[in-house]
Amino acid sequence: MSIVDPRSGAPLTAPQDTSAPSPQAAPSDEQLIIDVDRNNIQQLLEFSMQVPVLLDCWAPWCQPCKVLMPILEKLTREYRGTFILAKLNIEENQEIAAQLGVRSVPDVKLISQGGLVDHFQGALPEKEVREWLARYFPAPEDAPASPEEQAAEALAQGDAATARAIYEQLMQQNPEHYPYQVELARALVVEGRGEEALALLDNLPPEERDAAPARGVRASIEFREGxxxxxxxxxxxxxxxxxxxxxxxxxxxxxxxxxxxxxxxxxxxxxxxxxxxxxxxxxxxxxxxxxxxxxxxxxxxxxxxxxxxx
Missing domain, CATH: 1.25.40.10 (Tetratricopeptide repeat domain)
Incomplete structure (x- = not known):
């Protein structure tokens, strides 16, 4: 697959002058999200001289990869060409993965000016991916609130049922991200379902169960009971x-x-x-x-x- 400039739609084979780009229509998914392999990896590095590239290293057998990839695709569309998303299947491109130093997946690398800027590993929740991107790119002006932000806002307004529903969905998508379970317990407390909240907290791994967020939810239950x-x-x-x-x-x-x-x-x-x-x-x-x-x-x-x- 060739790489095209998300701003102009023109195929890219070498760096071009982009100092004064003309207004363009919103870039398509084909322009923003590409698959990368040995046939276009060099072209990708050249392209990163103009537009940063988010390289998602994944594998078909990797369940966390399947959780993270839709989040990356969604955010790439929101940013509308601020960067492109390149997806590298390490099973089919083991030599490239070795050259990039990929040891576990998912491994997401930010490449700009032909070099590695930063990376993260693991299926981070959407809120944390947004925070990571915010280190390098201004957020889109009309970016919707993340599910975590929506849940927190609902809880602040006393709508614990909405917050609970959001956290239940987030837990289904990422069952091993334990902060979602703590926040679900917090919503249950506000709904007056303290026993359910305690049962949820009791099933957490010890390091999560004894951490400050879970202790805080337990304290709020004690305040209500006392x-x-x-x-x-x-x-x-x-x-x-x-x-x-x-x-x-x-x-x-x-x-x-x-x-x-x-x-x-x-x-x-x-x-x-x-x-x-x-x-x-x-x-x-x-x-x-x-x-x-x-x-x-x-x-x-x-x-x-x-x-x-x-």
């Missing part, structure tokens, strides 16, 4: 002692009002540090786990906690 009921809150009305402040904060956290809850826990610490065996500080740390180390509230309230303690 939060005072409406009747208990009503009985605390008018009280401003440590117990009342602590229980109000716990309910705010269980309801998702993390900022108010964190502020309430700090207030308990300021006025009664020893309350219930330092329960406020211990709970703050569990909330940080639930939110994640990079969450803005975690960053802010870790600083406030440090200031209060020291």
């Amino acid at each position: 939060a005072p009921s409406d009747e208990e809150l009503a009985a605390l009305a008018g009280r401003d002692d440590s117990e009342a402040r602590f229980k109000r904060a716990m309910r705010q956290i269980a309801d998702g009002d993390y900022e108010s809850g964190l502020e309430g826990l700090l207030e308990v610490m300021r006025k009664d540090r020893a309350y219930d065996d330092d329960a406020a500080r211990k709970t703050l740390l569990r909330v940080f786990d639930a939110l994640g180390a990079e969450h803005p509230l975690t960053v802010t309230y870790r600083r406030k906690l440090f200031t209060l303690l020291y």
